[in-house]
Amino acid sequence: MSIGAKSVSGTGFDVERARADFPILQQKVHGKPLVYLDNAATTQKPRAVIDAISRYYEGTNSNVHRGVHYLSELATAEYESVREAARRFVNAADHKEIIFVRGTTEAINLVAQSYGRAHVGAGDEILITEMEHHSNIVPWQILCKERGATLRVAPIDDSGELDLEKFSALLGPKTKLVAVTHVSNALGTINPIRKIVEIAHSAGAPVLVDGAQAAPHLKVDVQGLGCDFYALSGHKIYGPTGIGILYGKTALLEKMPPYQGGGDMIMSVTFEKTVYNRLPYKFEAGTPDIAGVIGLGAALNYLTHLGIEQIGAHEHEVVRYATDAVSAIPSVRVIGTAKEKAGVVSFTLGDVHPHDIGTILDREGVAIRTGHHCSQPVMQHFGIEATARASFALYNTKEEVDALARAIEKVREVFA
Amino acid sequence: MSELRDLYQDVILEHSKAPRNYRVLPAANHKAEGFNPLCGDRFTVYVTTDGDAIKDISFQGSGCAISKASASMMTQIVKGKSTAEAEKLFDSFHKLVTGHASANGEAELGKLAVFSGVSEYPARVKCATLAWHTLHAALEGKQETTTE
Numbered sequence: 187m188s189i190g191a192k193s194v195s196g197t198g199f200d201v202e203r204a205r206a207d208f209p210i211l212q213q214k215v216h217g218k219p220l221v222y223l224d225n226a227a228t229t230q231k232p233r234a235v236i237d238a239i240s241r242y243y244e245g246t247n248s249n250v251h252r253g254v255h256y257l258s259e260l261a262t263a264e265y266e267s268v269r270e271a272a273r274r275f276v277n278a279a280d281h282k283e284i285i286f287v288r289g290t291t292e293a294i295n296l297v298a299q300s301y302g303r304a305h306v307g308a309g310d311e312i313l314i315t316e317m318e319h320h321s322n323i324v325p326w327q328i329l330c331k332e333r334g335a336t337l338r339v340a341p342i343d344d345s346g347e348l349d350l351e352k353f354s355a356l357l358g359p360k361t362k363l364v365a366v367t368h369v370s371n372a373l374g375t376i377n378p379i380r381k382i383v384e385i386a387h388s389a390g391a392p393v394l395v396d397g398a399q400a401a402p403h404l405k406v407d408v409q410g411l412g413c414d415f416y417a418l419s420g421h422k423i424y425g426p427t428g429i430g431i432l433y434g435k436t437a438l439l440e441k442m443p444p445y446q447g448g449g450d451m452i453m454s455v456t457f458e459k460t461v462y463n464r465l466p467y468k469f470e471a472g473t474p475d476i477a478g479v480i481g482l483g484a485a486l487n488y489l490t491h492l493g494i495e496q497i498g499a500h501e502h503e504v505v506r507y508a509t510d511a512v513s514a515i516p517s518v519r520v521i522g523t524a525k526e527k528a529g530v531v532s533f534t535l536g537d538v539h540p541h542d543i544g545t546i547l548d549r550e551g552v553a554i555r556t557g558h559h560c561s562q563p564v565m566q567h568f569g570i571e572a573t574a575r576a577s578f579a580l581y582n583t584k585e586e587v588d589a590l591a592r593a594i595e596k597v598r599e600v601f602a
Numbered sequence: 603m604s605e606l607r608d609l610y611q612d613v614i615l616e617h618s619k620a621p622r623n624y625r626v627l628p629a630a631n632h633k634a635e636g637f638n639p640l641c642g643d644r645f646t647v648y649v650t651t652d653g654d655a656i657k658d659i660s661f662q663g664s665g666c667a668i669s670k671a672s673a674s675m676m677t678q679i680v681k682g683k684s685t686a687e688a689e690k691l692f693d694s695f696h697k698l699v700t701g702h703a704s705a706n707g708e709a710e711l712g713k714l715a716v717f718s719g720v721s722e723y724p725a726r727v728k729c730a731t732l733a734w735h736t737l738h739a740a741l742e743g744k745q746e747t748t749t750e
Contacts, residue, residue, distance in 0.1 A: 216605075538667070539665065539666035539667060539670075540641075540666075541641050541643075541665075541666035541668075541726075541729065542610075542666045542667045542668070545609065545723060545725070545726060546606060546610075549605060549606050556641065557640065557641045557642060558641075558642050562642075565642070571642045571643075571644075571664055572641060572642050596606075600606060600607075600610050600615070601610075601615065601667070
């Protein structure tokens with residue numbers, strides 16, 4: 187193991203320069219430099235995002251889409267410019283296909299409640315996979331229960347890869363929708379979405395992709411993937427919490443009933459009849475999180491400026507280094523060994539409970555997530571209660587991986 | 603390292619590796635399952651009471667070192683006590699791990715004082731108290747409890 191690897195990675199990505207953009211990373215925790223490896227839970231925010239939110243509240247704050255005054259026009263223009271930036275970020279065909287939501291969870295619930303209620307009936311089926319986050323399981327369970335439909339689950343193998351043959355076999359004329367994650371939050375597995383979409387479409391089923399863990403690491407191209415819906419969270423791509431994006435194909439969104447009723451989503455209201463607004467406003471009831479959208483815009487701008495491919499290449503190198511470093515520690519078992527992975531090294535250490543690992547690492551300044559990661563079925567597959575999960579972002583370095591490995595050695599000392 | 607040792611004292615590590623009274627109690631007349639949804643820790647506590655006295659107590663399940671050691675040491679200290687005394691110990695123990703211990707309370711906790719380090723780790727208070735919550739539920743006649 188080469189210790190003390192240089193912080194400018196072999197990919198040419200200047201990680202030290204990027205780190206300087208994140209004020210929070212400069213601090214110490216329990217007297218140790220903060221090593222933040224809980225990025226799959228949420229990423230830290232660059233100065234550009236924090237400043238954009240402050241600037242909005244200090245200089246532009248007003249409601250969107252309804253005022254004729256100066257500030258409202260400014261806020262509306264800025265809000266809508268982020269929709270166009272989001273369209274470019276996921277490569278949607280039209281900005282009308284971008285709906286601002288609270289996050290991936292709300293995006294999935296929107297599709298389950300709106301598309302699902304309109305198209306899923308008794309005896310129908312929804313197909314998901316064994317590696318889904320609870321937020322891509324529970325909304326479908328609720329829908330299935332309401333409609334008398336059945337939730338089918340495509341299994342994973344012991345490396346954490348989706349079994350495509352069994353997935354195909356579970357598809358049929360009753361399948362009304364496939365919901366699948368792009369990247370697994372607990373395992374890091376990258377799913378072959380394009381292939382999954384092809385198979386699902388050939389069976390006549392549209393596909394929703396949970397992109398929460400993919401968007402920070404991979405170039406998202408919804409047209410290239412061919413998926414029908416794509417959901418992502420702003421706070422996992424260096425933006426604020428409480429804001430996210432649902433992409434949906436125009437033809438599907440047009441046919442879907444509104445998700446919530448209220449202001450902004452209507453064209454006209456009388457007590458006899460309400461005419462809904464056009465896309466995307468039909469799905470944006472009430473005053474939106476304007477500051478959140480503007481912060482998200484700054485995050486998209488930041489990512490585009492650094493280059494998502496460059497970020498991905500740097501992270502890939504750090505994750506590979508981390509996988510080697512962690513695997514080399516006696517009694518470590520890495521959970522999730524798919525050939526294609528992004529962002530995550532999940533592991534167990536002998537009989538030591540991940541919670542104890544997390545506490546000891548924290549005292550060394552190393553922040554990781556421990557537990558079931560809202561993916562209890564994944565834990566059940568591997569016959570464990572929980573894992574320790576180190577998850578990586580653009581600002582993580584090989585030196586930080588070394589600190590992680592040293593902290594895991596501390597755990598071994600305490601539990602020797 | 604010394605700070606960590608305040609939490610992971612030898613007694614705690616030893617109990618977590620070799621928990622006492624770690625078995626099913628077939629004759630138990632009280633039983634409850636305790637669950638910490640945050641981390642998935644799950645214990646079943648079995649109690650045999652005779653009138654107001656805790657005649658026997660055991661537990662089984664999975665959890666971190668803190669929760670397992672706490673369960674193990676709890677079974678040792680409440681065995682032979684009255685249910686009222688056990689509830690009073692729970693109260694003292696809760697105060698201890700949340701940093702509100704009194705001199706009186708600490709004296710009656712005896713060996714359980716090793717858990718005082720938990721008060722420096724707020725995220726771990728629920729680990730330390732899971733077994734106690736479960737015992738409380740069992741004595742109250744509830745089938746299950748959570749730390750939420």
